[in-house]
Every structure is written in structure tokens, then in C-alpha cells.
Amino acid sequence: GSTIGIIGGGQLGRMLAIAAAQLGYRTAIYAPETSGPAADVSSRWVRGDYDDLDALHAFAQSVDVITYEFENIPVAPLEALRVPLAPHPRALATAQDRATEKAFVQAIGGRPAPWAVVNGREDLDAAVAQIGAPAILKTRRFGYDGKGQARLKDAADADEAWASIAWEPAVLEGFVRFEREFSILIVRGADGTTLTWDPVLNVHEDGILALSTVPVALPEATVAAAKALAAKIVAELDYVGVLAIEYFDTAEGPVFNEMAPRVHNSGHWTIEGAVTSQFENHIRAICGLPLGSTALAAPRVEMRNLIGSQAGDWDLILSDPAAHLHLYGKGQARPGRKMGHVTKLFFD
Ligand code: ATP
Ligand code: MG
Ligand code: MG
Secondary structure (H helix, E strand, O other), X not given: OOEEEEEOOOHHHHHHHHHHHHOOOEEEEEEOOOOOOOHHHOOEEEEOOOOXXXXXXXHHXXXXXXXXXXXXXXXXXHHOOOOOEOOOHHHHHHHOOXXXXXXXXXXXXXXXXXXXXEOOHHHHHHHHHHHOOOEEEEEOOOOOOOOOEEEEOOHHHHHHHHHHOOOOOEEEEEOOOOOEEEEEEEXXXXXXXXXXXXXXXXXXXXXXXXXXXXXXXXXXXXXXXXXXXXXXXXXXXXXXEEEEEEEEEEXXXXXXXXXXXXXXXXXXXXXXXXXXXXXXXXXXXXXXXXXXXXXXXXXXXXXXXXXXXXXXXXXXXXXXXXXXXXXXXXXXXXXXXXEEEEEEEEOO
């Protein structure tokens, strides 16, 4: 059988490997750590740095196709690999820098919050003058779970905000007064077929995704615009696989927040809650197989993240027979660490 190489060995890699195994594929993980959540469900774990070209070449020779579950990988070494790689590294390059990503989305007709590049302290004053306050300063690269961000109430917060993100190159974004946050998960097959799952309502706590529910009551025009932009993004990037887009729902329509060129936490509900999960369709797409239906498997679905010590109460969680418990095998719970999730389907 064929082997799928996955770069990154966290919970997304774990769930991709499980989906791949179901379809009869072997998986090999490439990651800088010595082990991780994907280790016990894949055939092989190769320890290597993301920029170690020799190690990456050797890994590529041992697999039939490569994908990734982590977006902060240097793009140049990936582009040098002589093995099918999906999604295209261009998608990574676009999404791993907030400035590049917003410029790209704007160029194809999407609407991010008002934003400006802040590469130095002087840029920040100009950006606050241009965008106004309140605003959010975000590092251009490496941010996740709300890390690398600082909020500015007014111009007087500039020094503190700039210091708190460690003077990294950043973007300043206008604060969006949204009704709710939602995401669109889209998959594009090797033949260009695209399917989207139902829009997902997302609730964040302390910048970390806490709860995802489906369906969401959204204006029809908002859903149409959000899906149209998603389709345009994957077409433009000649994308193969699953891509997630986070939106703010506002009275003026969807505002683009950010995208992830990979399977996404707000799509974990699809494992039980959709006919085909995001993980299975990602594997199908990168292996050139037909895509499975993205239809809902129940009228209403809910996914809760188990963060930090929330994962400890298994008895309580499983006392609800409708609960599907997923644990990532991470060992030690730390505050803010995603340890697992629970999905429930509702039929009433
Ligand atoms: P993720 O883990 O989703 O990758 P991240 O660290 O990239 O998170 P963002 O998605 O940019 O962070 O922001 C985290 C949360 O902060 C958003 O989901 C939203 O609740 C809030 N937020 C971010 N940007 C804005 C904005 N411009 N206006 C209002 N709220 C915002
Ligand atoms: Mg992000
Ligand atoms: Mg986000």
C-alpha cells in the first residue's frame, strides 16, 4: 500500500493518520519533536527539523505523497522536494504571514478588517492614526490561540502593545464589532471539485476555540459571500485538500479574519457530525480519490474543546451516552493546552 507523509505530529496529524488508516494507507510523521499525539497511530515517526533539507529529502523518498498539519514550516525546503506535495506550498507561503494573507484575500475581492503593516515602532503610530482605536496588534508570523497579540484601547497603549509582542514584525487590525464568529471549511479535490461543510459557529475563550456548533443562523447573503470567497481562494491557489477560513459576521457581511491551509479545530465536529469528516476528505483529496459528502449527519452538532484540566473528568463526560470523547494522548495537562474534544449529535 501507499504511504502518506505528514509534516507535523500533533492532534491534527493524529486524526489525519486515523482517517488514512481507515482508507488503507500507512502514514509516516516528520516532526522536530521526539514524539507527539500522532505517534501511536502512525507507522513511522521521523525526527527532523523543518529546515533540514537532507532529512526532508530522505523522508520524501520514503513516502508517496506529503501533506502537512502545521503551517509554520519554512516553504523553501518543501518546494525542493521531489514528491507530490498537497496542498501546494504557495498556500503555506500565503497563509503563514498575516500581511501576505490579507493582501492576497483583498486582491481577490475579500474583505479583511482595516489593517496596516507594522514593521517598526514608527509604523505603529502611523497605523493607529490610519486605522483608529480600539485595534489589535498581531505578529505577522507564528501566532496561534491568540498568542502574539495585543489590544490597544487608544494611541497611548502603543508602547506597551509593541513591547508585549516582543517588537516582532506585525500588523495592526481595526477592532471588528461582530455579531458572531464562524468558519467555512472547504475541500478541493485533485480534479478541482470543491465541497464545503455547513458554516460553523465558533466561540473563543481567552483567544482559544472553546465551542463549535452547527448549524448557524446566518443571513443567506453572508453564507453565499463567505462560501464564494472560500471557493475563490482554493481556485486561486490551485489548492488540494482542506482549507479553513475564519470570519466575523457583521451587519455589512462577512469580514475575513484568517485562514489555515490545513484541517482545522473548528472542523473536528465533522468526524461524527458529517457524512465525511474533514480528515477523510483531506486524505481523499491528496490521494486523488473522489470526495465524500459533506452533508450533516444530524440536525444539530456541537464540539467542545477540552482545554487544560477540563480533560480530566472522563467519567462525567462519558456519563452522557451521546458524547463522543476524543483524547489526544498528550499526557500532562497545562493551562491553555488542547487535550481533547467532545462531540455531540442532537436529533431533536
Ligand atoms: P487561531 O488559534 O485561530 O489561529 P490566532 O492566534 O491566529 O488564533 P486570531 O484568530 O487572529 O488569532 O484571533 C483570535 C481571536 O481574537 C478571534 O477569534 C477573535 O475572537 C478575536 N479577534 C481577532 N482579531 C480581531 C479583530 N480584528 N476584531 C475583533 N476581534 C478579533
Ligand atoms: Mg491563526
Ligand atoms: Mg483564529
